[in-house]
Amino acid sequence: MAGFDLRQIDRRVIFTLIFVVVAWPLLRPMRLPMDVTPPVQRLYEAVEAVPPGSIVMLAGDYSPDTMPELQPMVISFVRHAFRRDLKIVTTSLWANSPPLIEDALAPLAAEFGKTYGVDFVNLGYMAGGTVTLLGMGASIPNTFPQDYYGTPVAGLPLMREVTNFDDIALVMNVSSGTPGTREWVQQVQGRYRVRLASGTTAVAAPPFYPYVQSGQLVGLLGGLKGAAEYEMLVDAPGDAVRGMDAQSIVHALIVFFILLGNVAYFAERRAQRARGGAAQREVTA
Amino acid sequence: MNWLQELFTGAPGTPPSAVWGTWVAGLLTLAIYSFLYKDNPVYRFAESLFVGVGAAYWLAILYHNTLVPKLFVPLFFPPEGQPVLWYRVFPGVLAAFMLLRFFPKLSWLSRWSLGFVVGMYAAVNTTGFAQGDLVAQIHATVTTPLTSGGGLVIALNAAAIVGVIATLIYFFFSKEHRGPVGAAARLGIWFLMVAFGASFGYTVMGRVSLLIGRMTFLLRDWLHLMQ
Numbered sequence: 419m420a421g422f423d424l425r426q427i428d429r430r431v432i433f434t435l436i437f438v439v440v441a442w443p444l445l446r447p448m449r450l451p452m453d454v455t456p457p458v459q460r461l462y463e464a465v466e467a468v469p470p471g472s473i474v475m476l477a478g479d480y481s482p483d484t485m486p487e488l489q490p491m492v493i494s495f496v497r498h499a500f501r502r503d504l505k506i507v508t509t510s511l512w513a514n515s516p517p518l519i520e521d522a523l524a525p526l527a528a529e530f531g532k533t534y535g536v537d538f539v540n541l542g543y544m545a546g547g548t549v550t551l552l553g554m555g556a557s558i559p560n561t562f563p564q565d566y567y568g569t570p571v572a573g574l575p576l577m578r579e580v581t582n583f584d585d586i587a588l589v590m591n592v593s594s595g596t597p598g599t600r601e602w603v604q605q606v607q608g609r610y611r612v613r614l615a616s617g618t619t620a621v622a623a624p625p626f627y628p629y630v631q632s633g634q635l636v637g638l639l640g641g642l643k644g645a646a647e648y649e650m651l652v653d654a655p656g657d658a659v660r661g662m663d664a665q666s667i668v669h670a671l672i673v674f675f676i677l678l679g680n681v682a683y684f685a686e687r688r689a690q691r692a693r694g695g696a697a698q699r700e701v702t703a
Numbered sequence: 704m705n706w707l708q709e710l711f712t713g714a715p716g717t718p719p720s721a722v723w724g725t726w727v728a729g730l731l732t733l734a735i736y737s738f739l740y741k742d743n744p745v746y747r748f749a750e751s752l753f754v755g756v757g758a759a760y761w762l763a764i765l766y767h768n769t770l771v772p773k774l775f776v777p778l779f780f781p782p783e784g785q786p787v788l789w790y791r792v793f794p795g796v797l798a799a800f801m802l803l804r805f806f807p808k809l810s811w812l813s814r815w816s817l818g819f820v821v822g823m824y825a826a827v828n829t830t831g832f833a834q835g836d837l838v839a840q841i842h843a844t845v846t847t848p849l850t851s852g853g854g855l856v857i858a859l860n861a862a863a864i865v866g867v868i869a870t871l872i873y874f875f876f877s878k879e880h881r882g883p884v885g886a887a888a889r890l891g892i893w894f895l896m897v898a899f900g901a902s903f904g905y906t907v908m909g910r911v912s913l914l915i916g917r918m919t920f921l922l923r924d925w926l927h928l929m930q
Contacts, residue, residue: 440911444922445928486917486919487909487912514764545768545769603836604836608834608839632840642915643908661915664918665912
């Protein structure tokens, strides 16, 4: 190792390595083993426990920048709900969320032979954040008088069965920020005692695990890992499962570099001490 | 040859505009990532374009999804048989006041709007926080079972309770952190460090997920190298 300073590794070398270890598993999937964690299992069981024909709500509060993590969750939830013959009403507190939900709904509705207005409705976006949530507690049709396409909800058969949260068997909130899961817990679950589940980005997930422990959330999908676990549970592996190979390997690489950095640090400190000791001896002599 | 053809024409049935859109997105993605090598004009162009398009997109979204359906249509073009919602003048005026910040002599009026927004959200969120976080989380902590669920579960539950108390003591500044209080506060710091570590780990996972998403786009949607 003489003459080679670990601290002098060019960061571009690290970036290149990261690029390679992300790209390789995507091109050649390995299907590394993965366990299902309890919060994800609980979400799956909560959806399984909803009687067929019931109405569930998919509240999508996210934007395109978080699609890699959240879109697989939405797809898996819609697939799970349609497979169990549940009806879906979607809402959004984020203006750019409805078309993303539509991207997930349309192909799956065609695959399962579901009819718009009867089996599912996309209510689209409503401004107001937490105030909109409170409005939905009083009346969902009054809060969303029109759907995403501008059709009056009074003309949609499914919406005639919906007045407020009392008619919703389960709410699945997929969120990447504010307003999102925290607002749904505080304003809806706390007030109306709704069965609420959540799927969030990995960055946002840690503060929400206490909500699972307290029972305020019936289940939680945290980041790409949570999305991959849910894909496995609904037996439809997709982008999240594929991405977890890359995720696992890049994490191993990051851990390796952290260890390497620590080795370099302690080696440097030992060398400094040795130099200091030698200098001290010279002064004493 | 098939791959090369697909690269420039897309999958069968793909409109040319979508193919060129994918090419633009792919090249702009590379332009952004070129910053990893070093700062350069291509990166700065892509960054400026992203900020500009993002701002314009939001303006259009908010105009079409909020101003038109919530303000202009109910006030000026109500659907046939529907009354004019005059009360929507008030939020409209408050929104207009916000724009007066650009005019120094009238900028004070924007404080009315801000005052309304802050007051309303404080009221709504205080109730929501008290119900959804404070009471529910205290209830969950004090009712955490310490006698059932097996040894590991009991130990973890006990750790959670001790962690909550120790962390709260760390944030209690009415008494000097000495003696038993100081020891508990130091224990609270350890619990905080563990929590920050977990958050950091999740943050790394989130950032890598975004990279995986972009790589998936580059390799599958753009280059057609991935199935």
